[in-house]
Amino acid sequence: MKLTIVEYPNKRLKEKSKLVEKFDGELHKLLDAMYESMISSSGIGLAAIQIGYAKQILLLNIPDENDAQSRDALIEMINPVIIESLGETIYQEGCLSVPSFYEDINRFEKVSVNYQDRDGNTKNIEADGLLSIAIQHEIDHLNGILFIDKLSYSRRKKFEKEYKKMLKEKKISKNSTKE
Numbered sequence: 671m672k673l674t675i676v677e678y679p680n681k682r683l684k685e686k687s688k689l690v691e692k693f694d695g696e697l698h699k700l701l702d703a704m705y706e707s708m709i710s711s712s713g714i715g716l717a718a719i720q721i722g723y724a725k726q727i728l729l730l731n732i733p734d735e736n737d738a739q740s741r742d743a744l745i746e747m748i749n750p751v752i753i754e755s756l757g758e759t760i761y762q763e764g765c766l767s768v769p770s771f772y773e774d775i776n777r778f779e780k781v782s783v784n785y786q787d788r789d790g791n792t793k794n795i796e797a798d799g800l801l802s803i804a805i806q807h808e809i810d811h812l813n814g815i816l817f818i819d820k821l822s823y824s825r826r827k828k829f830e831k832e833y834k835k836m837l838k839e840k841k842i843s844k845n846s847t848k849e
């Protein structure tokens with residue numbers, strides 16, 4: 671299953687994702703395909719809607735202290751809910767669905783999250799640091815929210831201008847490599 675990442679301004683990214691009710695082989699196939707897409711695109715987090723599935727599924731794969739990514743660090747969250755949050759932090763975020771753009775975003779410093787694993791078992795995780803930020807970013811995707819939706823009016827306007835310019839240049843370079 672080869673999947674492409676849905677990119678802004680595709681309207682699908684605004685969809686609200688639905689609860690997962692069946693923890694079957696089909697779900698496992700989707701999770702494995704999401705992992706391949708995330709790794710081959712150099713991502714550390716991915717929500718199902720980013721590959722076109724409006725299901726409450728997200729992956730997290732935070733690099734270790736040597737900046738190495740490994741499958742051992744993979745966290746699969748299904749139907750996640752933040753049950754507690756604490757403090758504030760700012761981090762320069764990016765998103766596979768908004769390529770080449772990074773901006774400072776405010777998040778909770780710590781979160782406690784209830785979720786289900788691929789077999790439907792209930793889990794809880796207490797997260798801080800980059801994992802906490804990534805969880806909040808990915809849960810926003812499940813609610814149809816992108817990190818650029820959290821920018822001030824002026825920063826959002828600046829983003830739209832830069833992004834349009836970037837898309838235009840991308841189009842030109844694509845056309846000029848056509849034979």
Ligand code: QAP
Nearest residue numbers: 713714715763764765766769770771804
């Ligand atoms: C979400 O983001 C996130 O623009 C995951 O050209 C963001 O994996 C978690 C990426 C901030 C924690 C902190 C972005 C790759 C990857 C790009 C990503 C790009 C190539 C973003």
Ligand code: CO
Nearest residue numbers: 764765766767
């Ligand atoms: Co994202």
